[in-house]
Amino acid sequence: MPYRSCVQCPRKCGADRTKGCAFCGESDRLKIALACLHFGEEPLITVKGGSGTIFVSGCTLRCSFCQNYQISQQGMGRIVEKEEFVKICLELQKLGAENINIVTGSHQIPLLAEYLKGAKSEGLKIPVAWNSSGYESVESLELLRGAVDIWLPDFKTLNPLMSKELFAAEDYPSVAKKAVRWMIENTKTEIKDEDSDHPKMMSGVIIRHLVLPGRLDDSVLALEWLKKHADGKACISLMSQYTPVPFRGDEKELEWRKKSLGAFQNRLINTDEDKRLRELIDFYDFEYLFYQDLSDDDSWLPDFERHQPFSNALSKTVWHFKSGFNGE
DSSP: OOTTTSSTTOOOOOOOOOTTTTTSSSSSEEEEEEEEEEESSSHHTTTTEEEEEEEEEESSSOOOTTHHHHHHHSSSEOOOOHHHHHHHHHHHHHOOOOOOEEEGGGHHHHHHHHHHHHHTOOOOOOEEEEESSSSSHHHHHHTTTTSSSSSEEEEOSSHOOOOOHSSSSHHHHHHHHHHHHHHHHOOOEEEEEETTOOEEEEEEEEEEEEETOOHHHHHHHHHHHHHHHHHHBBBEEEEOOOOOOOOOOOOHHHHHHHHHHHOOOOOOOOOOHEEEEEHHHHHOSSSSEOOOOOOOTTTTTOOOTSSSSTTTEEEEEEETTTTTEETO
């Protein structure tokens, strides 16, 4: 039983998840909150039909600014067995999803590897994307061979002081570097460009880095490493979308967030920072890089209590933990 003395994530906490929850907040059963057609991912993933995104409850990190905190940290979601999970994947495919996009599943790799392979044996033909924090061991990633085609890791920071304060994981930089290297070394890039306006990634790696306001020097360190180890081997997605979240929770949780968020400037990226980021993009000249236009729009922030957590323009709900398939 891989969850009886759990070492699935780099914390190797040894918790018996068959009897309760570990640091990740989850047991030995898969809990998910939402499945939707998502139109806000990178163009290679969204393409035309949207990414068939499945949000897994729990997380191996504890990011104090997490926009998905309701499901990653507050336990929102419902347990699903293999049959229902496979049905969700096939329904997303039927509705035109370009891929199955598993969000934050690192703490449930053994189950998800089994369930995804089951979905493929039941007729899932579209690629599977693994959308993670990058905080996962190589040993666990090995279990996903044959189940995952596209890797979407975060590359949050190379500053251990920041990762300790913001993610409760001082070892994040060393762990993420190993994980990203493994993904690159074990994945061949394949992009279909039959429709020149909508190229589609079938396999490959897209590495995401979220720029934190007031911490551009940390982003320089990340870009330096990515230029050396990932340029020409993976796509880089440099994100300037950091947005303060109107958190809800008990007094203790809110006090912890306030203290942690004091490690940087909890605000939108400003125009001066955007200008410097564009200069960095020109300087490093990555072979393939996405960058967003600066925006002060916060309407994309989700509320997973709602059947439609995102705006109608960003997603279309297919399954919700409260209502199942479209309210059935």
